[in-house]
Amino acid sequence: MSCSSWSNSVPACVQLPPPAALAASIPPAAPLRIALRWSNHSFATGIDVQRATNPTFTSGPGTTAIGVGDNHLDPAVAADTTYYYRVRTTYLGASSPWSTVATVITPPTPGMPTAVSATATAPAPDTATVILSWTASTPPGPGAGFIVQRGTEPTFTREVATFTVTGRGFTNTGLARGVTYLYRIRSYNVVGASPFTGPVPVTTPP
Numbered sequence: 001m002s003c004s005s006w007s008n009s010v011p012a013c014v015q016l017p018p019p020a021a022l023a024a025s026i027p028p029a030a031p032l033r034i035a036l037r038w039s040n041h042s043f044a045t046g047i048d049v050q051r052a053t054n055p056t057f058t059s060g061p062g063t064t065a066i067g068v069g070d071n072h073l074d075p076a077v078a079a080d081t082t083y084y085y086r087v088r089t090t091y092l093g094a095s096s097p098w099s100t101v102a103t104v105i106t107p108p109t110p111g112m113p114t115a116v117s118a119t120a121t122a123p124a125p126d127t128a129t130v131i132l133s134w135t136a137s138t139p140p141g142p143g144a145g146f147i148v149q150r151g152t153e154p155t156f157t158r159e160v161a162t163f164t165v166t167g168r169g170f171t172n173t174g175l176a177r178g179v180t181y182l183y184r185i186r187s188y189n190v191v192g193a194s195p196f197t198g199p200v201p202v203t204t205p206p
Helices: none
Strands: 020-025 034-039 046-052 062-067 071-074 082-091 102-105 114-121 128-135 145-151 161-165 169-175 180-188 200-203
Touching: 020 082, 020 102, 034 082, 046 071, 062 071, 071 082, 114 180, 114 200, 128 180, 145 169, 161 169, 169 180
Parallel strands: none
Antiparallel strands: 020 034, 034 071, 046 062, 046 082, 082 102, 114 128, 128 169, 145 161, 145 180, 180 200
C-alpha cells in the first residue's frame, strides 16, 4: 500500500468578530475600580483589553491580555479621570477588530461638607430632636454618602455616636433635654473620605 503526495497547500484565514455590547461602570464599594463587561460569541482563546485617556487611544494607552471571558476589573485607575476602553478577541496569533469604545469618568476625591447648620426642637415632652443640614462639596456618585458624628465634647472622645446617611441632611431624635451636643460631618465615596468639618454645637431645649 502506498500513499499519494500531498495536494497543494491552501491558505486559510481566521475571521474573529469583535466583542459586542462593551460597557464600563464603577462598582459602588471601595476601593475605586472600573468594571467592564462585554458579549463574546467567537471561538477566541484570549481577550485584549485596552485603556486610554483619550478617545483616539493615543494618550496613556495600555493593553492587558486576559483569558477568554466576558468581564474584567481594572483596579489601577485614578480619581477624577475620564477613561476609554475597547476590547478585542485573540486566537493563535490572530486578533479581531477592536470593539466599540466604552467611556467612564471616575469620581473626584470627596470634599469636606460646608454650610453646616443645626437646629434643636422639642417635639415630645421628655426628649429633643436636632435637625442638621449641610452643602455637599462633591457631586454624588457611586458609593457616596456622609458620616455624621455626635459627641458631648469638641475632641469627640466620649459618648460618640456615628451615623451613615446618603442625603444632605440628618434628623437626630430621642435626645436629652437641656444638653449641648456637638456634631461633625464628612463625605465619602469609593475614592476615600474627606476630613471632618469643625464641631457644630447645639443645645437642646430645657
